[in-house]
Amino acid sequence: MVRMLGEDVQAMALRNAYAIDMLAPDTLTRRRERIAGIHGLSIDTIELYERNMIDELALRLVHGELPVGS
Numbered sequence: 538m539v540r541m542l543g544e545d546v547q548a549m550a551l552r553n554a555y556a557i558d559m560l561a562p563d564t565l566t567r568r569r570e571r572i573a574g575i576h577g578l579s580i581d582t583i584e585l586y587e588r589n590m591i592d593e594l595a596l597r598l599v600h601g602e603l604p605v606g607s
Contacts, residue, residue: 542590542597546576550586551594 542548553572556562563571569583 542594546572546578547586547590550583551590553583554587 542551550572552558553568554565556565556568559568562568566580569580572578573580573583
């Protein structure tokens with residue numbers, strides 16, 4: 538279901554936050570630091586992206602834009 542949100546940096550931040558598809562995830566802080574460094578962003582921006590995507594996912598679920606079983 539999260540993959541349906543796209544492949545941009547914000548969607549990547551959400552997958553990173555929940556360690557989706559990561560075989561040996563590090564701590565959340567280290568994952569945030571890594572993705573922030575890759576994209577030249579601050580950790581605060583990565584956290585904001587995570588929150589934005591959680592809100593987007595919730596809206597899509599409420600409005601039936603994503604199948605619940607995805």
